[in-house]
Amino acid sequence: MSAKIHSQIPLEPERYELSAAPPYRFDLDRRDFFKFLGAGVLVVSVLKPAILAQESGGARRRGDSLPKEVDAWLHLGESGKVTVYTGKAEMGQNIRTSLSQAVAEELHVPIENVEMVMGDTQLTPFDMGTFGSRTTPTMNLQLRKVAAVARETLIGLAATQWQTDRLHLIAADGKVTDPQNKRSVEFAALTKGKQLTQTVSEETPLAPATNWRVAGQSTLKVDGRDFVTGRHRYPSDQKLPDMLYGKVLRPPAFGATLISVDTQKAEQAGASVVHDGNFVGIAAAGSESAAAALAAIHAEWKSEPQPSSKELFDYLRKSTVEGKDPTGDGDRYDVGAVDQALSAADHRLQQTYTVSYIAHVPLEPRAALAKWDGDNLTVWTGTQRPFGVRGQLAEAFRIPEDHVRVLMPDTGSGYGGKHSGETAIEAARLARAAKRPVKVVWTREEEFTWAYFRPAGVIDVTSGVRGDGTITAWEFHNYNSGSAGIRTYYEIPNQRIVFHESNSPLRQGSYRALAATANHFARESHMDELAHAVKMDPLEFRMKNLKDERLRAVFEAAAKQFGWGKSKAAGQGFGMGGGYEKLGNIATFAEVRVDQKSGDVKVVRVVSAFECGAIVNPDGLRNQIEGSNVQGLGGALFEAIEFDNGKILNGRLSEYRVPRFSDLPVLETVLLNRKDIPSVGAGECPMVGLAPAIANAIFDATGVRLRSLPMVPDGLKVS
Amino acid sequence: MAVIRLTINERPYTVDADPQSSLLTVLRENLDLTGSKYGCGEGQCGACTVLIDGKAQRSCITRVGAVSQKRITTIEGLASGEKLHPVQEAFLEAGAMQCGYCTSGMIMSAVALLKRNPQPKESEIITFMDGNVCRCGTYARIVSAIQKAAKAATASSAAKGAVR
Numbered sequence: 001m002s003a004k005i006h007s008q009i010p011l012e013p014e015r016y017e018l019s020a021a022p023p024y025r026f027d028l029d030r031r032d033f034f035k036f037l038g039a040g041v042l043v044v045s046v047l048k049p050a051i052l053a054q055e056s057g058g059a060r061r062r063g064d065s066l067p068k069e070v071d072a073w074l075h076l077g078e079s080g081k082v083t084v085y086t087g088k089a090e091m092g093q094n095i096r097t098s099l100s101q102a103v104a105e106e107l108h109v110p111i112e113n114v115e116m117v118m119g120d121t122q123l124t125p126f127d128m129g130t131f132g133s134r135t136t137p138t139m140n141l142q143l144r145k146v147a148a149v150a151r152e153t154l155i156g157l158a159a160t161q162w163q164t165d166r167l168h169l170i171a172a173d174g175k176v177t178d179p180q181n182k183r184s185v186e187f188a189a190l191t192k193g194k195q196l197t198q199t200v201s202e203e204t205p206l207a208p209a210t211n212w213r214v215a216g217q218s219t220l221k222v223d224g225r226d227f228v229t230g231r232h233r234y235p236s237d238q239k240l241p242d243m244l245y246g247k248v249l250r251p252p253a254f255g256a257t258l259i260s261v262d263t264q265k266a267e268q269a270g271a272s273v274v275h276d277g278n279f280v281g282i283a284a285a286g287s288e289s290a291a292a293a294l295a296a297i298h299a300e301w302k303s304e305p306q307p308s309s310k311e312l313f314d315y316l317r318k319s320t321v322e323g324k325d326p327t328g329d330g331d332r333y334d335v336g337a338v339d340q341a342l343s344a345a346d347h348r349l350q351q352t353y354t355v356s357y358i359a360h361v362p363l364e365p366r367a368a369l370a371k372w373d374g375d376n377l378t379v380w381t382g383t384q385r386p387f388g389v390r391g392q393l394a395e396a397f398r399i400p401e402d403h404v405r406v407l408m409p410d411t412g413s414g415y416g417g418k419h420s421g422e423t424a425i426e427a428a429r430l431a432r433a434a435k436r437p438v439k440v441v442w443t444r445e446e447e448f449t450w451a452y453f454r455p456a457g458v459i460d461v462t463s464g465v466r467g468d469g470t471i472t473a474w475e476f477h478n479y480n481s482g483s484a485g486i487r488t489y490y491e492i493p494n495q496r497i498v499f500h501e502s503n504s505p506l507r508q509g510s511y512r513a514l515a516a517t518a519n520h521f522a523r524e525s526h527m528d529e530l531a532h533a534v535k536m537d538p539l540e541f542r543m544k545n546l547k548d549e550r551l552r553a554v555f556e557a558a559a560k561q562f563g564w565g566k567s568k569a570a571g572q573g574f575g576m577g578g579g580y581e582k583l584g585n586i587a588t589f590a591e592v593r594v595d596q597k598s599g600d601v602k603v604v605r606v607v608s609a610f611e612c613g614a615i616v617n618p619d620g621l622r623n624q625i626e627g628s629n630v631q632g633l634g635g636a637l638f639e640a641i642e643f644d645n646g647k648i649l650n651g652r653l654s655e656y657r658v659p660r661f662s663d664l665p666v667l668e669t670v671l672l673n674r675k676d677i678p679s680v681g682a683g684e685c686p687m688v689g690l691a692p693a694i695a696n697a698i699f700d701a702t703g704v705r706l707r708s709l710p711m712v713p714d715g716l717k718v719s
Numbered sequence: 720m721a722v723i724r725l726t727i728n729e730r731p732y733t734v735d736a737d738p739q740s741s742l743l744t745v746l747r748e749n750l751d752l753t754g755s756k757y758g759c760g761e762g763q764c765g766a767c768t769v770l771i772d773g774k775a776q777r778s779c780i781t782r783v784g785a786v787s788q789k790r791i792t793t794i795e796g797l798a799s800g801e802k803l804h805p806v807q808e809a810f811l812e813a814g815a816m817q818c819g820y821c822t823s824g825m826i827m828s829a830v831a832l833l834k835r836n837p838q839p840k841e842s843e844i845i846t847f848m849d850g851n852v853c854r855c856g857t858y859a860r861i862v863s864a865i866q867k868a869a870k871a872a873t874a875s876s877a878a879k880g881a882v883r
Contacts (some may be wrong), residue, residue: 092818092855220814227819228807228826230754230794237753245748286748288740363758363766363820363854412756412820413854444759619814623857627817630856653763653852661845664858 033197037075037083040191043150045072045142045200070125072139074103074146076154080174080188082107082114084143087127088135089119089384090410091362091418093624093683095135097222098616102140105215106147106207108171109187111222119386119408129385131416131510133582133681140616140679144215145204153198157190209614209675218619234412235382236367236441243369244272245287246430246440247294249280250450253646254507256303265296272434273297281426283434287441307505308644313354313458316480319503331483331501336494341473345464347533352460353522355481355709356640357453357506359651361658364412365447370427371437377404381424382411389421396425397432415631416510417451448651453641454511455504457481459522464494469536469544476523480504482515485581485688488523490545506643512628513684516581517635517691521709524577524692528699538576538696539564550611550674551580554587557670558609562589571596572604573701577692583680584612585672588629588689590665592697599715603633603665603694610686611672613679618671621682626667628687633659636691638713657713723787727752728796738784743767745783746793754794754823758852765851768824768831769793775831777850794823797830805875806830809868810861817855825851829865838869 033042072086084103090096096116104111117123119130151171158176159166162183170177177184209216226232251258261280263273271284271293280297284290307315342348368381377397383389386406394401411418423440431438442450457480464473474492480502487497531541539559546552555578568574571594578587591605606629615621638657642649650656691709699705704716725732727750734749746752746769755778758766762777769778770792797804803811806829816822825848832839832847839847844865853861 092816092820094817220811221816221819224811224814224816224819225803227816227822228803228810229798230752230823232819233753234756234820236757237747239751239753286744288737288744361854363764363818363852364756365758411818413818415854441757444761623814623817623860626859627856630858631854652761653759654761658852658854659856659858660850660852661848661858661862664845664862667859 033075034195038077039193039195040075040077041150041153041194041196041198043074043146043153043198043200044070045146046070071127072125072142072146074143074150076150076187076191078188078192080113080186080191082109083117084114084146085117085124086139086143087119087121087124087387088139089130089386089408091130091382091384091412091414093135094221094617094620095130095139096410097219098136098620099140099143100222101215101217101219101616102144103147105212106144107151109174111214111219113174120405121386121390121407122405126387129388129419131384131419133584133684136612136616136679136681137583142200144206145200148204148206149198149200153196154187154190157194158185161185161190209679212614215616216614217617219617220619233409234364234367235369235380235409236364236412238369238380238409238439240369240371240437243437243439244283244285244430244434245290246281246283246427246438247287247290248426248440249294249297249299250446251278251301251303253301253303254306255646256301259300259302261297261299263297266293269293269296272430274430274433276429279429281430283430283436283438303646306646309356309640309642312356312456312505315505316456316458316502320479321501321503331499333487333495333497338473338475338494338496341494342462342464342475345472346467347465347530348463349465349526349529349533350460350462351526351529351707352458353518353525353707354459355457355518355521355635357456357508357643358511358635358639359448359453359641359656360415360417360451360511361447361653361656362411362413362415362417365442365444366418366423366451367439367441368421368423368427369437369439370424370431372428372432372435375399375403377428378407379405379424379428380407380409381421382414382418383408383421383424384414384416384418388419389424392421393424393428397428415512416454416514419510420452422450444653445651448656449648452507452509454514454635455481455508457515457518459518461522461526463526463530465530465534467534469531469534469541471530471545478515478519481518484514485516485519485579489548489551489580490527490542491547492545506641512631513581513687516579516684516688517632518709520577520579520581520688521691521695524579524689525695525707528575528692528696529705548580550585551578551587553672554578554585554609554611557672558587558589558607561609561668561670562607564589568700571701573697573699575693575696575698575700577689577696579688581685581688584610584682584685586610586686586689588686588693590690590693590697592694592701594698594701594716596702599712599717601637601698601712601716603637603663605666605668606690606693607668607670608686608689609670609672610682611674612682612685613677614675615671615673616679621671622669624682625669625686628684629667629690630659630664632687632690633663635709636694636711638710640710640713721784723783725783725787725791726789727791728793729790734783736783738782740783741779742769742781742783742786742791743778746778752793752795756820756823758821758824763850763852764821764824765828766821766824768827768851770827770831773831773834775828792827794827797826804830805871806833806865806868809864809871813860813864813867815857815860815864817857821851821853825853825861829861829868832865833869833872837872839865841866
């Protein structure tokens, strides 16, 4: 069932998902808001106000109807409590904290007064999803504006109350104060009995980062206490009275079809059994009894032969999608005359780089609890796209979207791996048959097998360079892994850069930093190879071909912190990688130690310099950068999905190695705080420099050039 | 099914369960103690870690029938009222989490480590904690949280010694 119902996960969020619009837009009625929220001040953030102004006469609308294109709203209640509603999802990137900071900053309230309601399709405005490092550049900015409008509204209310000029008044610490007349009034007193609605305009003035007091400060996870006490309820912890536990019968191979099934024994065991096309599922009183009933089902499946991981890279190269002209959407970039420049170059270099499929392994696997009330469906599930999952449920059950409510309790991570709603659909199907709420939590093996993977890829690079180190030609072909980060930031007059879509043998989708990891690995490894070809220092070679000031700055900062140029011992190696991704700039320097006898490779130290504009939460940012480097070690060194004939061969934590405490390098982070540049996201970019930095360091230590990720799944083979 | 008596967080519980059931399933489904997490079901990730007679054990591969005579401590039993355990406090202060799904298991393992070895060296922390996975990659912060908790415990026992 799952393979058929779920539309294919787009390869690239920036190519497909960001343009996904909701199928319906409903009028919002301000009276409904106040009925639900209580009296107070409501501030609504309107998307693209400039466009709306042209189309519909601006944000002011007739009657009680609010603008449709809303992406967030803030309610300041009669008690002074601030509640902010956004469709964004929290999964460990700590946006619940950074967004609260943004609101507290502009509204001038203590951060404790701010409550964020997130990812609930009934209560929050539509949101495409939480991916692509978009929360900070978009939602953070919108919420700052919303909070600023709320603050200005309160100042206006106080000015009216006191019959004074608002310019004499200031808002601070939850109060409006009149310093001249030494009087102040609590926000709560101003909102009492009001039903005021305001909309944000593009001109809403915001505090410059240089004046930030709450934003810009390290702030611990706002609800951290719930996590250290085990009190927080993740999607898999949700429970309802009379709830059953669901399990779904899995085919022995991808794409298999069900020939016959005998569910008699499961039914005799007292389980509720659903057989609907290819879908066979069980609901029982406990997860273990459900699993036992599932094991009692006898089924026969038919499957087709499929490629294996051993032939993966040949397969991807040969199975490019026919007839698809790789133009548009950033799939092809041409400048100058590459072929002539290559023939004229002093040195030419042609190399191929590959990356394997890897799994996200979110520590909390997919989970959902579903409940029907007549034709109305409510689902609690862990997803980065609550509204997307709402659409999938509506489609699967042929009901209107407004009959479906999806709630996203802060989930146990995602890393791009939780865009889809498999468990939501499974739990809902079982709940409908059982006429009781049903919870489905995938096992680790199911998560490894039936979710989706970071795309594998093959990258061919051909380059030409002059003897003085000037790169003159750059040809870059990426097969399957994606076009994020495919363009080079080095100054090269002649370029041909092409993304080729392939028929992926495995279900693939988004992943933290997605294709940018592969493209940076190929590009930054190749840069090192070119530097050696012209006998230049790799840093000097990069700088010679790099003009972008922000990128130069991170390379310089990281090199300084790392001590680039220092002498090394036997078995020790230094390397660098860096680049530009999701509007951020990263340079990563790595030190490795290679035991020549055992082939053991240890990443000893990683220095990252990162710049993402004005920093909102320095400690939260460091945490993201450290996490990127630790998680990135896995894909760089040892993570790879092995598969054969439609089966995953290493889909367990005992068979698929993820980074552990013993893999931990010394992590040093240099933050470049550009208060003059708008803040952008940091969940993805810091990862892209790591793999090439390690590859280049291994080469520095051993003279062995590794061009495939993972580089040393079984240790370094020194021939 | 059998009636099984358990002592969890110093409270007695009686559950009707298959003795072969995993302790984790019983904690989460029968007793609604959901602080212990499922991560892998094979004792590889440590998200389900609880203390059994003071020792860190993986509750997902522990049969409930085998622990009826033992003292079980879960994350829910660490704090006394609103006062957090020093290890919980240290994790908060060090910002030693992102999504927090591994945090219960990390804290329980850390408590067991400090019980056995109140002043662990960094290498001892790494060796002891290596069976606990954090996919968000906060290992460095967890190491520093454990060091903080160890220091706090020393300081507090020194203070107690001074009073005595």
